[in-house]
Amino acid sequence: SDLVSIIIPTYNRSHLIGDTLDSIKKQTYKNWECLIIDDGSTDYTEAFIKTYIENDKRFTYLERPDTLPKGANVCRNIGLSLAKGDYIIFFDSDDLMISNHIETKCGAISETTYDFIITRTKYFNYDEGNKVIDKIYKFKTQDISHCNYVKQIVNWLTYDTCIKAKLAKSIRFNEELTSGQEYNYFAKLTLESSNALFLNEIVTHRRHHTISIQANLKINKRASVRGFYNVFWKTYLDIKFKAPKCSKRNLVFKCYRLVIKHPFLKKEQNMTALGKSLIKEFNIKGFYYWLKLI
Numbered sequence: 001s002d003l004v005s006i007i008i009p010t011y012n013r014s015h016l017i018g019d020t021l022d023s024i025k026k027q028t029y030k031n032w033e034c035l036i037i038d039d040g041s042t043d044y045t046e047a048f049i050k051t052y053i054e055n056d057k058r059f060t061y062l063e064r065p066d067t068l069p070k071g072a073n074v075c076r077n078i079g080l081s082l083a084k085g086d087y088i089i090f091f092d093s094d095d096l097m098i099s100n101h102i103e104t105k106c107g108a109i110s111e112t113t114y115d116f117i118i119t120r121t122k123y124f125n126y127d128e129g130n131k132v133i134d135k136i137y138k139f140k141t142q143d144i145s146h147c148n149y150v151k152q153i154v155n156w157l158t159y160d161t162c163i164k165a166k167l168a169k170s171i172r173f174n175e176e177l178t179s180g181q182e183y184n185y186f187a188k189l190t191l192e193s194s195n196a197l198f199l200n201e202i203v204t205h206r207r208h209h210t211i212s213i214q215a216n217l218k219i220n221k222r223a224s225v226r227g228f229y230n231v232f233w234k235t236y237l238d239i240k241f242k243a244p245k246c247s248k249r250n251l252v253f254k255c256y257r258l259v260i261k262h263p264f265l266k267k268e269q270n271m272t273a274l275g276k277s278l279i280k281e282f283n284i285k286g287f288y289y290w291l292k293l294i
Contacts, residue, residue: 002110004032004102005085005165009075010093011039014048016207017093021052021059023205024091029102035082036093037062037075073173073181080169088168090158096124096205104203105162115193116163118144118156119203126208133206141198146190150235150247158182159204167193174238180231187235191242225262229255229269236277249281256289266293 006024010017017036024034036049036059049061062082068074076090087109089102101119109117120137123129139154148154171188173181190196236251255274259265271293278286278293 001029001031002086002106003084004029004087004089004106004162005079005083006032006034006089006091006102007076007079007083008034008036008091008093009039009072009079010036010041010045011072012041012043012045013093014041014043014045017045018048018052019096020091020093021049023096023098023101025056026099027097027102028100029106032058032102033083033085034059035062035079036060037064037078039064039070039072039075040066069175071175071178073175073177076173077175080172083165083169086165088163088165090161092159094207094209095121095159096207098203098205101203102162104199104201108197108199109162109164112197113195114197115167115195116161116189116197118196118198119160119162119201120199121157121160121204121206122202123208124205129208137198137200139198141196144190144196144198145194146187147244147246147250149190149194150187150243151250156186157204157206158185161186163189174234177231177234179227183231184235184238187247188238191239191247222262222264225258225265226268229258229265232258233269233274240277245281252277252281253289256293259293 008020024032038045038061046061049059053059053061062078064070064075064078080088087106089105091097105117105119121133123133136155143154167189170192171185174184177184232251232254236248236255240248252274256278259269259274275290275293278289280286282289
């Protein structure tokens with residue numbers, strides 16, 4: 001059977017990662033490797049994971065070199081470089097795989113010509129959140145395209161996918177982003193291929209934290225707005241030489257609308273670069289947008 005590489009970045013999760021690794025050990029599909037990349041933990045993550053490696057050599061523990069910047073994206077990219085599998089599954093160090101997680105994904109992708117598979121996720125400890133998360137999956141396989149993803153007509157979570165390794169390795173996570181990194185990655189991935197199958201099946205249980213990066217962003221409105229702007233702008237820069245007009249216009253216009261709504265961005269972001277991009281993507285209408293900005 002095909003080898004599946006599971007890539008997990010982690011940071012100070014020694015109290016939670018055991019549940020994650022136990023859920024991987026219980027998989028009905030046995031031919032996997034799990035690369036755990038530590039982002040500089042200061043707890044007992046290393047010692048804890050090494051107890052798992054002693055009993056199961058399919059687990060590998062790696063430390064992010066001090067020469068590389070901190071961040072989950074850097075860790076995922078290290079994992080991508082070292083993964084030996086035919087398929088890649090990204091996972092988080094606090095969530096749980098349902099026992100048929102890999103089998104469901106791998107069975108679907110190995111028996112078809114699709115380049116990646118998308119499944120579903122649910123919270124196991126936050127019913128209120130499931131009302132929100134369920135709305136993500138209101139699409140069909142035929143709706144999957146690069147432009148629909150950029151516009152968020154279709155959407156999914158990082159650990160919903162199983163991707164052919166050649167495709168997954170052909171792009172990288174943007175290491176400058178601290179939020180919205182999955183949007184950037186999948187915008188680039190769907191540009192390379194949108195030949196994907198959506199399986200309307202829940203195979204991941206997500207853990208809800210009362211305090212998280214996303215929760216903190218909501219509390220700090222400015223940081224949230226800044227985060228959105230950075231994601232859209234950096235994604236535009238990453239794909240502008242290959243992307244169709246529909247996605248380039250959408251990304252630039254999202255940046256423009258954020259600046260109009262939140263003028264503080266004018267002092268923080270490069271408005272000249274945004275103005276030039278508006279004119280490039282929208283022509284005369286873009287010049288009108290630019291005038292409104294200044």
